[in-house]
Amino acid sequence: MTTAAQTRLIETRGVSASSRLASIDIFRGLTMVVMIFVNDLASVHGLPWWTYHAPAQVDAMTYVDMVYPFFLFAVGLSLPLAVKARLRKNPSRFALWTHIILRSASLIVLGLILANAEKGDPARIGFSSSLWAILALLGSSLYLSVYTGSQRGKTVHRILRILGLILVVAMYAIFRRTTHDGHFAWIDGSYPEILGLIGYTYFAVSVLYIPTRRWLWAPLAWLAALVAFNALCVAKIIALPPHLRLYFWPFDNGAMASITMAGVATSVIFLGDHRWKALGQKMSMAVAFALAPLAAGRLLTPLCISKIRATPTWSLYCISAAVASFALLYWVCDVKKKIGWAFFARPAGANTLLTYLLPDFYYFIIATIGSTYFEAHLSYGWPGVARALIFTACMLAIAALLTRMKLRLQL
Template sequence: MTQSKRLISLDVFRGATIAAMILVNNPGSWSTVYPPLLHAKWHGCTPTDLVFPFFLFIVGISISLAYTKRKESGEATNKLIQKIVWRSLKIFLLGLFLSGFPFFNFETIRIPGVLQRISVVFLICSLLFLKTNWRTQAILGAFLLVLYNFLMTVVPVPGIGQPNLNPETNLGAWLDNLLLSGHLWSQTKVWDPEGLLSTIPAIVTGITGLLTGKLFLDHDKSPQEKVIWMFVAGCFGIFLGMVWGIYFPINKALWTSSYVMYTSGIGLLIFALCYWFIDILDKRSWINPFVIYGSNAITVYVLSGVIAKSLYLIKWETSDGIITLQGWTYNTLFLSWLPPYNASLGYAILNVLLLLGVAWILYRKRIFIKV
């Protein structure tokens, strides 16, 4: 693969990840969702728990590939940093927009969030890529994982006492409550799955992507050798994550160090398969929907959130009480003829297909909205 040749497998992986995000975020009813499409209740890892770290892993790879090209083109580092900071700010503000939509009550608006975490990881990883080499990145990543493990399992929690990993009394929850009280996830109010302290290991997820991108920039390795390296590294990551998980359990909400290694390992294996089939074997007959999704990934994700909230805003009175447009759509199109779990899944798939249609229109018109 030459430097100028686009890595189509990365586009496919990105698109599939965004489609999966939309699928798991939009069931017809949260009370009837197949278990693999739900997050683990606390410790553990379901397929749904893989989606967000996959996206951060992809962010890291994209940084390596994109900014290497820009540096080689002679673009000044200071100018690149300005663009990075501005892009990070835009993504963060988009996250706040989604949190506040449609009422924008700034007294209670959720400050952490998915896009907010993506913006921070993008900012830190981009600066690391521009200012450090891959060895420094690897060492820093390892240090941050060990540091986070130490903070969460050794440092006493102020006002609580012994360190613990319980939802409301761990050190991360204490810090979120201290600094962001009243601006946390509405379902908990006292802790946040995208909280402050757990953003530290999330940055390391991005670093694993940086290191993977470095592998692709190594022109001394053949495509087949790169696949082998990714498989070896992926298997090692999964193994290390499972072993580490014995002492520091795999947990998405806490973004534990074991979770970083485990999910990055799986991400490496899946990406290696994509690269092998798509870029090496040229098996591309099935990839178009994912390429289309990946071409406007952030835009489609934001639109999905706006549509989901809007469907709950539109409501009217019926003989059975008040019904929302979301409830009417779900009941009429799916629950009226499908078992509840299949109906809920059908509604989620409809969301994926409708947003694919929007992404296809943008793609066909060559409109690529760069956030």
């Protein structure tokens, strides 16, 4: 076999190892479906309390508070597979860490675009902040696009990627906002939005997992350490410096990293190279793993349940639900091979970043043209719920169409 053929075979095996796991794509896709729905539903008034995020001062959580943790869990599910596939293609540790840093940075850049989209000063930028966001996201999309066409178009795609990067840099360069005291300032990095938080968390968990990935119990040990750190921070036994920037301490108080590490541990249980090969052994481990965080979360309820405050009980309950949900999907989709029912979610799971950004493109386009129809007519009660359902279905349909047209974004 020639070297080129060997390379193609290794790449095929590396890619197929993750692409054949329908449960991961469907888990990610279903999470995206609910995320799009609840994000749009947030602007609808007059609904029961459990259809929104629980307020920070309330000792409670709703199903909405579990959506973001499921996304973090999905990041952890994919991490061991992605690391293994990348090292098969290129065993260089330097190349691996370069990829991880660039991927984290790309998520943070995207997150800061979304977080600053409504803060821009049109008078200082030269046009509306929503148009600024559209151009910045368009440039990011061009740069992160994946080309799957013929060799002839590869050069054109490379040029488009370079132009996209230039557009992003230009949008960052011209961005200006007005502070509360009337001075102008640049990008506000205090809150990098969900994508940025995922970027920081992905990097933090990679720092822990990759050097210890050959040790079977390492993910569980790191998970226990992160939960303990989270509990000590919430109990104020460990006091983090106020306004500590995530680029200094990407672990934050440990809650987000613990959820992602739980995804890593779940991936190891079902897909790792270990002695638990039988389905019964894997499912037994998963059941035990789902019950343990539930019990631990119950013991830590004196620290309250709150997504906004990122308490350990919130993260542990979300971990328990995510492990149980993935175990069920693994049994249905990968063992029983029943995947047809998830037709609406699979494109969102396979092309996640594009699906995530589609609603933002829509919101910014609507803001740019000044349309307020839906805000005025379908923003209250059950008509608003119907609007959110239709909007979610439209976003999924567009994502499926673009995926079929081989338009894909990849970090």
